[in-house]
Amino acid sequence: MASSLTVEVRGLTKEFGDRAVLRELDLDIAPGEFVALLGRSGSGKSTLLKVLAGLDTAVTGEFTVDGQVSVAFQQPRLLPWRRVWRNVVLGLHPVVGRDVALKALDEVRLADHADAWPRTLSGGEAQRVSLARALVREPELLLLDEPFGALDALTRMAMHRLVETLWQQHKPAVLLVTHDVDEALLLADRVLVLDEGRIASEYILGHPRPRELSDHIDVRAQVLRDLGVNERATA
Numbered sequence: 001m002a003s004s005l006t007v008e009v010r011g012l013t014k015e016f017g018d019r020a021v022l023r024e025l026d027l028d029i030a031p032g033e034f035v036a037l038l039g040r041s042g043s044g045k046s047t048l049l050k051v052l053a054g055l056d057t058a059v060t061g062e063f064t065v066d067g068q069v070s071v072a073f074q075q076p077r078l079l080p081w082r083r084v085w086r087n088v089v090l091g092l093h094p095v096v097g098r099d100v101a102l103k104a105l106d107e108v109r110l111a112d113h114a115d116a117w118p119r120t121l122s123g124g125e126a127q128r129v130s131l132a133r134a135l136v137r138e139p140e141l142l143l144l145d146e147p148f149g150a151l152d153a154l155t156r157m158a159m160h161r162l163v164e165t166l167w168q169q170h171k172p173a174v175l176l177v178t179h180d181v182d183e184a185l186l187l188a189d190r191v192l193v194l195d196e197g198r199i200a201s202e203y204i205l206g207h208p209r210p211r212e213l214s215d216h217i218d219v220r221a222q223v224l225r226d227l228g229v230n231e232r233a234t235a
């Protein structure tokens with residue numbers, strides 16, 4: 001498959017035993033595009049991310065990912081016995097050193113924590129280190145698996161602004177898995193809903209930023225319906 005897309009998936013099927021979690025799924029992501037993936041619990045969002053990250057290869061169908069891929073998970077997964085800056089450049093070529101780590105930490109406003117141990121960081125700080133570690137690889141594709149799910153609401157709002165800024169500076173394609181419809185509507189160019197193993201619906205929000213949730217109130221209601229949420233009942 002030769003194309004100018006960063007992600008091109010055709011007919012992707014993933015089975016666990018006799019159960020197909022992804023069924024003939026198709027997905028395109030353009031360079032620099034910010035895509036959010038919503039879906040009910042167990043719908044296969046994390047499974048799709050793992051496949052795209054190359055962490056699960058037992059699939060059928062075709063997919064290509066053009067370029068370097070970085071992943072950030074809900075838990076920051078820092079090595080506790082390495083200082084923060086060493087976590088940022090972990091696994092990179094040995095000549096990539098402290099300067100590179102400091103630059104990335106500066107971008108997530110944590111340069112002053114470079115020599116700290118991971119256990120001394122707050123949840124939001126640890127997640128910012130995880131973002132720095134993802135970005136230092138200069139990925140063409142950034143896979144984010146509920147990276148803000150464990151954070152409190154205020155920290156999450158700060159992280160949204162940070163991710164938006166970093167994305168505008170680096171312009172990787174992003175696939176963000178989230179349970180938070182508002183987060184998807186605030187950040188993404190395109191919102192996808194995964195259901196029955198496929199992309200069941202798609203909403204194009206376009207590029208204008210900064211976003212106001214009130215601009216997308218109709219899409220919000222429709223996405224909640226797609227997810228089987230009765231807004232009135234939960235209000």
Ligand SMILES: Nc1ncnc2c1ncn2[C@@H]1O[C@H](COP(=O)(O)OP(=O)(O)OP(=O)(O)O)[C@@H](O)[C@H]1O
Nearest residue numbers: 016017021039040041042043044045046047048179
């Ligand atoms: N290694 C595995 N072995 C067997 N079944 C699995 C495995 N990993 C995931 N599953 C199943 O695949 C389905 C999809 O899981 P996945 O984690 O991708 O869902 P999700 O949409 O990310 O869910 P959530 O929103 O709750 O995180 C679930 O039913 C899960 O139980």
